[in-house]
Amino acid sequence: DADVTQTPRNRITKTGKRIMLECSQTKGHDRMYWYRQDPGLGLRLIYYSFDVKDINKGEISDGYSVSRQAQAKFSLSLESAIPNQTALYFCATSDPGDGANKNIQYFGAGTRLSVL
Amino acid sequence: RKEVEQDPGPFNVPEGATVAFNCTYSNSASQSFFWYRQDCRKEPKLLMSVYSSGNEDGRFTAQLNRASQYISLLIRDSKLSDSATYLCVVNSGAGSYQLTFGKGTKLSVIP
Numbered sequence: 001d002a003d004v005t006q007t008p009r010n011r012i013t014k015t016g017k018r019i020m021l022e023c024s025q026t027k028g029h030d031r032m033y034w035y036r037q038d039p040g041l042g043l044r045l046i047y048y049s050f051d052v053k054d055i056n057k058g059e060i061s062d063g064y065s066v067s068r069q070a071q072a073k074f075s076l077s078l079e080s081a082i083p084n085q086t087a088l089y090f091c092a093t094s095d096p097g098d099g100a101n102k103n104i105q106y107f108g109a110g111t112r113l114s115v116l
Numbered sequence: 117r118k119e120v121e122q123d124p125g126p127f128n129v130p131e132g133a134t135v136a137f138n139c140t141y142s143n144s145a146s147q148s149f150f151w152y153r154q155d156c157r158k159e160p161k162l163l164m165s166v167y168s169s170g171n172e173d174g175r176f177t178a179q180l181n182r183a184s185q186y187i188s189l190l191i192r193d194s195k196l197s198d199s200a201t202y203l204c205v206v207n208s209g210a211g212s213y214q215l216t217f218g219k220g221t222k223l224s225v226i227p
Contacts, residue, residue, distance in 0.1 A: 031213060040219065042203075048213075088157075090160070102147070103148040107160050109159050
């Protein structure tokens, strides 16, 4: 089983619909992240959380919200989906680590979202 | 200036060739440096961390030049299975746990 699991893997939805992408992890990490990836733009951070009571906006949080239900679960919501939110979404986790291995992030397999 | 810039690619090389990727970063306070590999439509996976003194893992060698804010990745004896996009990744500043990703360089190893 994967250490970082994202569901669903693929989702097609319509403009204006509310959808939730879920992420769970078995790595025991406190830190969790949501990214989106678009062709030619690379990975961009949407939200991140360093523990259950800590939520922080990333580079592109507008139009998104998150919930950290437990140490192992971090979900991303699109309250009213729009076509330019069509992208590949990744969840990641990390722990502090030490030395050069500090800050390594581990990714889920991704959710491919299409908003029509 | 973009925070992490990489060679645009794509690099098309024959099997057995040596290929080098370069990356520059803008935040002089960055302390953690990585190369990630991403296969088409898959998640990024850590290839190797980059240490100040440079480090090697089999056919892969990473170098860091803090003065020039420059990172490199050298792949020797390229294999077909090395075909992927390579992402240069840097933490976003002193003490930061956020990572900034380059857009990636695509490598295709040709038989």
